[in-house]
Amino acid sequence: MQADAIDQVIKSAIEVMESSKYQIFDLAENARHERNELMKEQEEVKAEAIKTIDLVDKLELDLRRSRIRLSEVSRDFRRFHEADIKTAYDNANLMQLQLTLMREKENHLRTRRDELQKRIKSADKLVQRAERIVFQMDIVLGYLSGDLSEVSHILETAKNRQMLGLKIILAQEEERRRIAREIHDGMAQTLANLVLRSEIAERLLAKQEYDVVKEELQVLKSQVRGGLEEVRKMIFNLRPMALDDLGLVPAVRKYAQDFEERTRILTKLEVKGKEMRLPSGMEAAIFRLIQEAFSNVFKHAKATFVEVELLFGMDYIHVKFSDNGIGFNVGKTEQIITNGTNFGILGMRERLDLLEGKMEIVSEINLGTKINMEIPIRPQNKEENTDG
Structure with missing residues (x-):
């Protein structure tokens, strides 16, 4: 029945x-x-x-x-x-x-x-x-x-591999749509406008209206700079160069600065312990965890302040993320996660499962949210010895 x-x-x-x-x-x-x-x-x-x-x-x-x-x-x-x-x-x-x-x-x-x-x-x-x-x-x-x-x-079995596969497909398609939308709304429109303005400037130049031409060229220069900045942001969102060149902490610091400039939400990053380089895949996974946490704050929290703490231990790295937003009911949210509909937190949990880490969420209505993540780390030299 x-x-x-x-x-x-x-x-x-x-x-x-x-x-x-x-x-x-x-x-x-x-x-x-x-x-x-x-x-x-x-x-x-x-x-x-x-x-x-x-x-x-x-x-x-x-x-x-x-x-x-x-x-x-x-x-x-x-x-x-x-x-x-x-x-x-x-x-x-x-x-x-x-x-x-x-x-x-x-x-x-x-x-x-x-x-x-x-x-x-x-x-x-x-x-x-x-x-x-x-x-x-x-x-x-x-x-x-x-x-x-x-x-x-x-x-x-909402947390099995089928749900993970579905989430990955959705994330990939959404990312492709986002990139296409950014290119269409950003660079494509900018380039089209540059072509039209350059034609106008060319005609004005033929009429020897140099003051108007100067104004048009200043607008063109400003638009080119804006387009270049958009391209740099897109490159950073796809794969931060600082992550490969300098490591996790500089990449997170740069992302936090850009997040503050873009959203006007005050951010603070604090690093404790002895900073070390981690395997490339682990650094990328931890960076994406922090990026997803920032994204959730921007979409849902209505916060004015975000604080991130990275604590490097001997065998673990602790990531503490807190905001002063509107908070939420953790019990109800956990139920939504079980049903597989909240892909933001679900994706964070699945990344942590792959890293053999764990996550604790503490939140109350109108009292903000705290997320504590603990990830076991194996520095690169230890991995090399193990492989040998």
Whole structure:
């Protein structure tokens, strides 16, 4: 009877999730269609801006000629009559008016271009979120659509290797999406804007408007520096160079500094004991544990202060992580972890299991959170002796 009841619940959940998945898919398609329309309009605005700039150039040339003509007829009263002077004056005024209107149109097109760029970026984010949700729902539906005995087995063994494999797949896909999103929203947009601004600067240079060109070049320089900084941050997030070159402590110190600058959450790092180099794989695993703890604070804790303590012992390294955030109910969270839905803490526990370490979490509502991790270490020289 319990199996039948569970089977019915699962079937109902599958129907609801299938319906929701297609609704989310429709939202993604609508957002994608809107993005394509915005990109098409952006291309039209760009083409119109180029035409307007060319027309402004022509009008400026015509205005110079009309002013020269007005100057000529104004000086020579013997050759030209009052009607000639009036005609030259009217032409000069007309050229000035048309030039003013075209310059206003050019400014309007630039503003519209920037607005379209922001809307395209927003539509991209909506599409990516919807695709991520559909992807996660497909994974869940794949498990729920299997045999009831298999589902029961998964529920009873939430911490086994299948859950670890699922978490790794999700983490890999999420990381790929994050990297693609960072490149698209960061460097790709920056490079596209640089191309457009360089074209504008080139045209302004041809018109000898050096002050405006100087301002455009300053903006270009600022954007190049920002893009370079984004690339450096992406490289550090993928694999901190300091971790291989200098070791665990410098890499953690650099990450804590970047975390404080990025989130405005005050951080403090304290190192105790005799610092030593560890095997590369162990240093990477401990760094990822600390990185995940920082990520959890940023996503959930609403903290203003984070403290990390690294204590190097003879046979163990202790990592103490604490924050002054809103805290949480440890018992309920542990239950969620058992069900395999909290991948942040679950991933930390699984990393520690691979390192033969252990973790203790102490937290209360509105009293912050403390995480104590203890990891057995074997320095590189001891490993070499063991291998020999």
